[in-house]
Amino acid sequence: MRIYYRGPDAVVTSELFVVRRGSPPGRFVIRDLRDVGIAPGPPDGVRLSVVVPPAAAATLVAAAAVSAAGGVLVGVVIAVSAAGAGLACAVVRQHRPRRWELRATYRDREVILYTSTDARVFHQVSRALRRALENERPPYADREAAAA
Known part of the structure; x- marks a missing residue:
C-alpha cells in the first residue's frame, strides 16, 4: 500500500x-x-445575518427613545455608530478565511x-x-x- x-x-x-x-x-x-x-464552501465564522438584525433593532429603539426625549444629536450619534458597526461587520465578513x-x-x-x-x-x-x-x-x- x-x-x-x-x-x-x-x-x-x-x-x-x-x-x-x-x-x-x-x-x-x-x-x-x-x-x-x-x-469553494461558505466562509467560516460569524454570519453577518446573525449580527445585523439585532444591532439594527437596538439602534432604532435607542434612537427613537433619545429623539423622543429631545436629544436629536444623541440619536444621530447612535445611528452613525450603528452604521459604523455594520460596516465593520461587513469588512470582517470579507476577510474570513475561505x-x-x-x-x-x-x-x-x-x-x-x-x-x-x-x-x-x-x-x-x-x-x-x-x-x-x-x-x-x-x-x-x-x-x-x-x-x-
Whole structure:
C-alpha cells in the first residue's frame, strides 16, 4: 500500500482516503470514488445575518427613545455608530478565511470528502487524492486502444 499524504487531519493511500479530524470524518475506498472535484464552501465564522438584525433593532429603539426625549444629536450619534458597526461587520465578513471542499460521488451518493480553510494543506490533500485516483485506473490493454 502506497502512502500519498499523511497528516494530522487526513491520510491518502493507494486504497483509502481517511479523514481523521474535521468535518466530516470518514473512510472512503479509492476505487469507489467518482466525479471528484474541488468546490469553494461558505466562509467560516460569524454570519453577518446573525449580527445585523439585532444591532439594527437596538439602534432604532435607542434612537427613537433619545429623539423622543429631545436629544436629536444623541440619536444621530447612535445611528452613525450603528452604521459604523455594520460596516465593520461587513469588512470582517470579507476577510474570513475561505473554506475549500473536496466533493465526490461515493457509492452512488454525493459526499463532501474533506474541508479545510488552510489552502496549502487542502491542495496537498487534493493533489494526493488525484494521484491515488490516477494510479487506481487500470492500464490500457494495448497501445492501439490508447491511441484511439
